Amino acid sequence: MLLNATDVKNSFGKVLKMLDYEDVIVTKKGKAVAKIVKFTESVKDHGYIKEYPAEYTGQDRKVTYEEFLKFTANSENRYELINGEIYMLASPKTTHQQVVGQFYVAFYKYFEGKSCTPFISPYDITLNIKDETNVFQPDLGVICDLEEFNNEHDQYMGVPALVVEVTSKSSRSKDYVKKLNNYMLAGVKEYWIIDPMYQNAKVYGFDDDELIDYREYEKGSTIASSFFEGLKVKWV
Known part of the structure; x- marks a missing residue:
């Protein structure tokens, strides 16, 4: 399902219901910028959440160090770059x-x-x-x-x-x-x-x-x- 960012913002409850059937691709100015997927226990138990810069979504290639710096520059989250993959770190217990x-x-x-x-x-x-x-x-x-x-x-x-x-x-x-x-x-x-x-x-x-x-x-x-x-x- 493709939805623009405005629709996602205004109808987030409906978006959550859609996830029971399919993933939601968020677009901005006609360009895919994010992907929303349904949370499952298998995802939880996997051990980490991989986060990629939006423009790399769906591309089978490694993220460069320069791209990592650009992606994390204004984020308050903590990330690691390991073998071309970006990992968002969970809050410690x-x-x-x-x-x-x-x-x-x-x-x-x-x-x-x-x-x-x-x-x-x-x-x-x-x-x-x-x-x-x-x-x-x-x-x-x-x-x-x-x-x-x-x-x-x-x-x-x-x-x-x-x-x-x-x-x-x-x-x-x-x-x-x-x-x-x-x-x-x-x-x-x-x-x-x-x-x-x-x-x-x-x-x-x-x-x-x-x-x-x-x-x-x-x-x-x-x-x-x-x-x-x-x-x-x-x-x-």
């Missing part, structure tokens, strides 16, 4: 934020006075992987190449030494597959995945695009870094 906070405090204390510094999301990390620019928002991380800060735009354009993702049902497929591979190829030295749902954590060590170390921890144990000597976090 209470448990997620509690874990992030606990680990950030431990990181802050460890790195205080040292040459590296921790960061906490929301914070864009732009990584070039096989001639493709990706943008991630890890929950937590450590930056050691401080010279890679762009003072003019107040942005960091380097590669973190360590990144942490506190995974959830909505992000698990990205954290365990897409991000694991991309962080390794980008030159990240260590990647922690903290999983509150299953109460375990995994620590991956990388070097020269290869996995060189892997450790598993249960909640209640002390998670230790293999890259930063003495960096330990008691996960309670």
